[in-house]
Amino acid sequence: MTGNFVKVKCKDCSNELIVFVKATTTVKCDACGATITKPSGGNAKIFGEKTDLE
Ligand SMILES: [Zn+2]
Numbered sequence: 001m002t003g004n005f006v007k008v009k010c011k012d013c014s015n016e017l018i019v020f021v022k023a024t025t026t027v028k029c030d031a032c033g034a035t036i037t038k039p040s041g042g043n044a045k046i047f048g049e050k051t052d053l054e
Pocket of ligand 1: 010011012013014015029030031032033034
């Protein structure tokens with residue numbers, strides 16, 4: 001891992017997903033469908049609790 005990915009915990013259901021910090025598509029929670037990231041030009045806007053990967 002090079003810091004380009006983060007673990008994000010869904011704010012609605014606590015499901016955890018690994019997402020690319022510069023994702024250019026909207027990423028939704030696998031479990032409940034809540035929006036996890038939205039593209040915002042540079043780094044994606046991340047909704048939920050973000051944890052950096054080692
Ligand atoms: Zn969820």
